[in-house]
Amino acid sequence: xxxxxxxxxxxxxxxxxxxxxxxxxxxxxxxxxxxxxxxxxxxxxxxxxxxxxxxxxxxxxxxxxxxxxxxxxxxxxxxxxxxxxxxxxxxxxxxxxxxxxxxxxxxxxxxxxxxxxxxxxxxxxxxxxxxxxxxxxxxxxxxxxxxxxxxxxxxxxxxxxxxxxxxxxxxxxxxxxxxxxxxxxxxxxxxxxxxxxxxxxxxxxxxxxxxxxxxxxxxxxxxxxxxxxxxxxxxxxxxxxxxxxxxxxxxxxxxxxxxxxxxxxxxxxxxxxxxxxxxxxxxxxxxxxxxxxxxxxxxxxxxxxxxxxxxxxxxxxxxxxxxxxxxxxxxxxxxxxxxxxxxxxxxxxxxxxxxxxxxxxxxxxxxxxxxxxxxxxxxxxxxxxxxxxxxxxxxxxxxxxxxxxxxxxxxxxxxxxxxxxxxxxxxxxxxxxxxxxxxxxxxxxxxxxxxxxxxxxxxxxxxxxxxxxxxxxxxxxxxxxxxxxxxxxxxxxxxxxxxxxxxxxxxxxxxxxx
Numbered sequence: 001x002x003x004x005x006x007x008x009x010x011x012x013x014x015x016x017x018x019x020x021x022x023x024x025x026x027x028x029x030x031x032x033x034x035x036x037x038x039x040x041x042x043x044x045x046x047x048x049x050x051x052x053x054x055x056x057x058x059x060x061x062x063x064x065x066x067x068x069x070x071x072x073x074x075x076x077x078x079x080x081x082x083x084x085x086x087x088x089x090x091x092x093x094x095x096x097x098x099x100x101x102x103x104x105x106x107x108x109x110x111x112x113x114x115x116x117x118x119x120x121x122x123x124x125x126x127x128x129x130x131x132x133x134x135x136x137x138x139x140x141x142x143x144x145x146x147x148x149x150x151x152x153x154x155x156x157x158x159x160x161x162x163x164x165x166x167x168x169x170x171x172x173x174x175x176x177x178x179x180x181x182x183x184x185x186x187x188x189x190x191x192x193x194x195x196x197x198x199x200x201x202x203x204x205x206x207x208x209x210x211x212x213x214x215x216x217x218x219x220x221x222x223x224x225x226x227x228x229x230x231x232x233x234x235x236x237x238x239x240x241x242x243x244x245x246x247x248x249x250x251x252x253x254x255x256x257x258x259x260x261x262x263x264x265x266x267x268x269x270x271x272x273x274x275x276x277x278x279x280x281x282x283x284x285x286x287x288x289x290x291x292x293x294x295x296x297x298x299x300x301x302x303x304x305x306x307x308x309x310x311x312x313x314x315x316x317x318x319x320x321x322x323x324x325x326x327x328x329x330x331x332x333x334x335x336x337x338x339x340x341x342x343x344x345x346x347x348x349x350x351x352x353x354x355x356x357x358x359x360x361x362x363x364x365x366x367x368x369x370x371x372x373x374x375x376x377x378x379x380x381x382x383x384x385x386x387x388x389x390x391x392x393x394x395x396x397x398x399x400x401x402x403x404x405x406x407x408x409x410x411x412x413x414x415x416x417x418x419x420x421x422x423x424x425x426x427x428x429x430x431x432x433x434x435x436x437x438x439x440x441x442x443x444x445x446x447x448x449x450x451x452x453x454x455x456x457x458x459x460x461x462x463x464x465x466x467x468x469x470x471x472x473x474x475x476x477x478x479x480x481x482x483x484x485x486x487x488x489x490x491x492x493x494x495x496x497x498x499x500x501x502x503x504x505x506x507x508x509x510x511x512x513x514x
Contacts, residue, residue, distance in 0.1 A: 053095060074124045097131065126140070138169055157185070161195070197229035211223060217245065221241070271310075328360075334348040342400045382408065382415050416442075436464050463490055466494030
């Protein structure tokens with residue numbers, strides 16, 4: 001059961017996003033009737049719970065009477081089983097954020113919960129206290145969160161995520177965060193890495209650099225990631241550490257290095273050949289990343305996704321790897337190549353066919369679950385290609401329609417933008433990826449969509465522009481002032497990922513900055 005729990009924690013089951021999107025649909029009550037929300041927060045129906053929490057977020061201070069129910073929900077948040085758990089782990093951070101919106105009147109209850117035997121409750125209460133009044137509750141909240149880093153896996157993971165959200169104010173946690181980079185649970189190590197990366201500043205960088213000397217191999221990987229994530233231009237300083245991590249005799253260290261490389265994305269492209277060289281030592285078992293749905297999440301250890309994250313410049317190294325004598329290398333390189341370029345399907349097909357005959361169960365499973373796209377005619381009708389794109393499941397390599405539509409460029413932009421107007425979130429997710437690949441011809445209509453009366457249209461536009469990189473960061477900076485919180489949140493995450501000087505300055509000045 002622990003393995004299943006960890007697999008889900010590594011996935012992208014972020015029910016916190018559902019909390020806002022479903023609130024008006026599942027409650028069926030007057031938004032002013034706070035008392036009707038209380039039983040729904042701990043109801044048997046998980047969607048009712050998620051929707052109720054979303055409605056509480058909308059009501060803010062008015063919903064203060066729901067605090068005990070929210071805290072009770074935190075007590076039941078452990079991922080003990082797949083479908084009988086009260087909620088999925090991603091909602092814990094949402095509950096803490098919602099508690100922080102209820103205002104100072106719930107501070108006494110939160111203070112009492114800091115003494116709870118349940119670590120998840122302690123972390124949630126501490127996070128909420130900090131959000132309510134950072135200047136007043138910072139030191140107390142940090143003491144709880146730092147201590148929680150040494151608790152059980154789930155509590156430590158939540159504490160690291162909370163410290164990440166605190167950002168620079170969490171500087172006192174730096175020594176303990178570095179120590180916990182060697183944590184037994186890989187998901188905790190990843191969350192701690194993200195927390196360290198959020199502690200930006202010259203003093204933090206100096207501390208991290210000094211800590212390398214006496215660090216364990218696992219700690220070195222986490223430190224290298226944090227330094228490069230904070231300032232991508234410093235990557236050459238830590239490149240050697242990550243290269244050594246890929247060659248480390250410990251599978252845990254190699255796995256953690258793959259995670260770091262994937263999270264750094266194009267910044268880590270100089271390590272492409274190093275990663276390809278060690279594919280034969282890495283685990284291709286899809287159970288390590290199945291719940292990622294073929295996409296790079298915060299906790300992904302999938303080597304092929306790490307290669308994809310580096311960008312199209314790695315295609316040459318991947319093509320060469322298809323001739324490797326090692327079946328793991330061939331399969332993972334082939335999977336990465338076809339994700340980057342669906343037109344490589346015919347060349348990769350024999351690799352997948354061979355893998356289906358392998359005695360290694362993991363190799364067979366990967367090959368069987370990822371059908372290679374066949375070559376398609378370049379003159380297909382745009383509407384047909386869009387239909388094929390929308391019918392794709394999202395698992396395995398991208399639909400061949402992605403490459404076809406991307407090459408059509410400006411000609412495909414208007415039909416793709418019409419899909420965004422339907423408001424279908426699943427369709428929008430696929431279409432924004434194509435618009436991002438088309439690039440410059442799509443910027444003008446996406447810029448126009450940023451001024452749509454519909455928040456979802458503005459959100460889709462931000463997501464597409466974010467995938468295009470720093471060239472359009474001024475539009476993302478503009479979106480930081482959007483009236484809809486989901487739009488501002490998406491812009492904030494995008495700018496944090498870009499991490500340019502302009503993006504960092506804009507984030508510091510934004511109204512949502514803490």
